[in-house]
Amino acid sequence: MNDTLAIPTYSRKVKDNRQPTILDHLESSPTKNISELLGEDININELDTLGFNLPYTSEICYANSDFPYDILNFVTQHIKEKLYTYSKIWNPPSSYIFPQINSKMKRLSFQHKWLNQYTWLSYSQLTHSAYCKVCVIFGPRYGGINCQKLGELVLHGFVKYKHAKEKFSSHEKCNCHQNSIKMLTNLMQIAKGMIPAIDTQLSNLKAKGAKNNCKYLQIIIQAIIYLGRQGMPLRGHREKSGKLDYNDTSVNEDNFKELLKSYCHLGGDETKLIFDNVANNAIYISPDIQNEIINICNNLIVEKLIKIVNKSTFFSVLADETTDISNQQQMSLVIRILNLDTIKISEFFLQFIPLNNGTGENIAKQIISFLKNNDIDITKIRGQGYDGAPAMSGKINGVQAYIKKKCPKALYVHCGEYSQNLVISKACGICEIDSLKIVSKIIEFLSCGKRSKVLYHVLKDIQRSKVRKLKKYSPTRFLQRQDSITGFLQALEGIVETLKIISRWNDNDTSNIAQELCSSIYETRFIISIFCMNYIFLKTVNLSRYLQRENINIVSAMNEAKRLLKIFEDAEVNANNIFLPIYERCLSLGEKLKINIEKPRLIIDDMLALESTFDYYKKVIFLPLLKTIITHFKLKFAGHNKIF
Structure with missing residues (x-):
């Protein structure tokens, strides 16, 4: 009789006479429903008490019904089943006699004391070899440099018992094993309610990140609104890109960034932490973002004012053209109404409109176009107020003449203060x-x-x-x-x-x-x-x-x-x-x-x-x-x- 251990045969063909792996064993076995294998005395709903809410249609892949709790049977695909199966793995009783194998003229066998010394160790009756039950159930199939397939104790059973302690000690220190232990520990804590479930943690982390992002944007928006209210420029002639360094006081940056630094110091560690955790691709303090926020604020204000204007029965248009500091010709547009909310006459500045042509016809077209684009009914215009410049007040080619053609009831009134x-x-x-x-x-x-x-x-x-x-x-x-x-x-x-x-x-x-x-x-x-x-x-x-x-x-x-x-x-x-x-x-x-x-x-x-x-x-x-x-x-x- 050959003293060498006889390895069971499988339906999958094994090349090069190598030792079969767990994958070989699984592919040769049928699947059975968990209720059929565990019997009527085991209720699947027990998993619900651990917080997993396992569906009744879930199936566990059992490779061999003769040894239902062998380590090889518990390689499942569903993460929610792993903790339950981990507690059911078969452990050899103290009376169990491990078979011996030949190793260089020595007869060696698995030792009971190893199971006590290494709690993660498990013995397979099917292959008569040792496995790491934590890595088999919770670990990956690939690891190390270049994602190589894991070998002994994970995908292959370990039978070289002469070097058992060295192998067990080295395996215990490897990263794959440590990560598997962490996964097991986390699942145990989740099951006992000590920490939230992974999906809950991810959801909470995402909510916290969104909340911090909102706070970050609120600070930026508040700074822009403050500078706008005070009529102060946001940017200077030097722009420093990248994250805001609120501790850098050696350089006096533009008003916007200096104001953000003040917010950080006044807000304390919580505000500083928000600025520190901002991603490099989501800083939101560049000139383009500043202009975008200003435009959003402008649109919100104009939208609110237009609602008030549309509530009124009639309105008047006031306009004056000027040139800004960059020599851009523009027109300020003001609407005058009887505010039905306050029952008082009110004036609202709506917009600065750029002008490429200062003729009366072009200015009138710009006014009409702006009102129409913002859904303001131009037939409600009852008055026009401008200065006495020919382009504005001309009876033939002035703005008031062109608008009066569109709105015959829009009477022109020369600005009284200009007249005086x-x-x-x-x-x-x-x-x-x-x-x-x-x-x-x-x-x-x-x-x-x-x-x-x-x-x-x-x-x-x-x-x-x-x-x-x-x-x-x-x-x-x-x-x-x-x-x-x-x-x-x-x-x-x-x-x-x-x-x-x-x-x-x-x-x-x-x-x-x-x-x-x-x-x-x-x-x-x-x-x-x-x-x-x-x-x-x-x-x-x-x-x-x-x-x-x-x-x-x-x-x-x-x-x-x-x-x-x-x-x-x-x-x-x-x-x-x-x-x-x-x-x-x-x-x-x-x-x-x-x-x-x-x-x-x-x-x-x-x-x-x-x-x-x-x-x-x-x-x-x-x-x-x-x-x-x-x-x-x-x-x-x-x-x-x-x-x-």
Whole structure:
């Protein structure tokens, strides 16, 4: 009798007389239902108590029904069955006698003590060899470098018992075995409810990642909205790509990234962790993403405003064209409605529309196209408000003419504040000396560098002066214009003293300009003109404020304009009484500055040569100012009066 162990034969043909593997054994055996194999005393629903919810149709592949709990029978495909089958693997009893095999003239057999020493070890009655039950059930079929097939203890039974301990120890330390142990441990913890199931963990991890991504995007969006509200630029002239390094304070980056750094430090470790865990391909702080978020915010705002506009019965269109800092011509579009939610007149800025052509026809097409693209019914237009430029107000080729062809009920109204500004501009042009230009030059000259510091200290030394800094004069900022002239007159004494100090500097160019400006102030005509213009501004400032309110209507606006016109007409009639306090203020200032308020030298034949200084400047400056304002006021507001 041959003492060598006889290996059972299988239906699969084995090449090269090698030892059969588990795969060979499985392919030669039929499958049986789990209920048939385990009997009526085993209920499949017991698996439900472990949290696996195994379906009744599930089948376990048993290779040999004579040894139903042999290690070879429990290579299943369904992960949910593995833990159950692991607990049913057959272990040889202590009375079991292992067969002996010949190994180089020695008769060796499997030892019971190995099962106690290596708890993962299992013995197969079918092949009379040793297997790692953890790797067989939970391990992969390939591993190591280049994904080679696993051999002994996994796919092949181990029978070289002479080197058993060395083999078992090396197998226990390999990565495949360690990973199989981890899988078994995790499944046991899941079954006992110590940790969530894998699908639950993945779901929770995905939810946590989505939540962190939402927080990350919220911070980015909040930063962009904040900078937009404050009118601050997001980017500078240098752009640094890659993840945000919130600990890098050596470089002052653009406003957007510096604001994100502040969010990180204020938000603490949780916010920093969110920024650290962001994937390199999902940073979302590039200029393209910034612009995309800005466009999304724009679309959301416009969509909300359009809903309010569509609720109203009628609306008016207000538009003005301008050029931005990049020399791109564009038009601002505003809608004016009766807000049915608040029962008040409301104005909504909708959009900046780029213009490639500044003709009236093109601008009108752009307005109509924008309204139609946003589902706004253009037949509801009842009013148009623009400035007096020919491209906007022209009766034939202006914007208002083209829109009126589409919407016959859309009445055109010239902007009331622009109309008043044109009236004042005409009045300023009648003076031989343009006092407002001189004022603008002086303010600009004293607002630069160390000259502004000299002015500040001079005004500070003058106890009665409350002004410390001059406001710039702007011909288009109507309310600021009046504040600029008033502040200039209050600080005039300090301005003269400052110009005298600067005129003594060694810088010839600067000192010459200061001396020239100081000489202009000492002109009597300048003093009289600037005080007369201040009177005009003080009377028109209330109408300017009223015309810029969004909740007024044209009837009340015209009533205010008529009231102001009546004030100027009465001032023309009572010129002596109105001009007298203005003239007295000029005399008072002349005494402080040592300026002689006198009329210029005239030829004898001039009828004004016989007039007093008071009457001369009343007839030369004050009355012409009033007449010009009254005439042009009636002319510019005549179109408004025709509407009602």
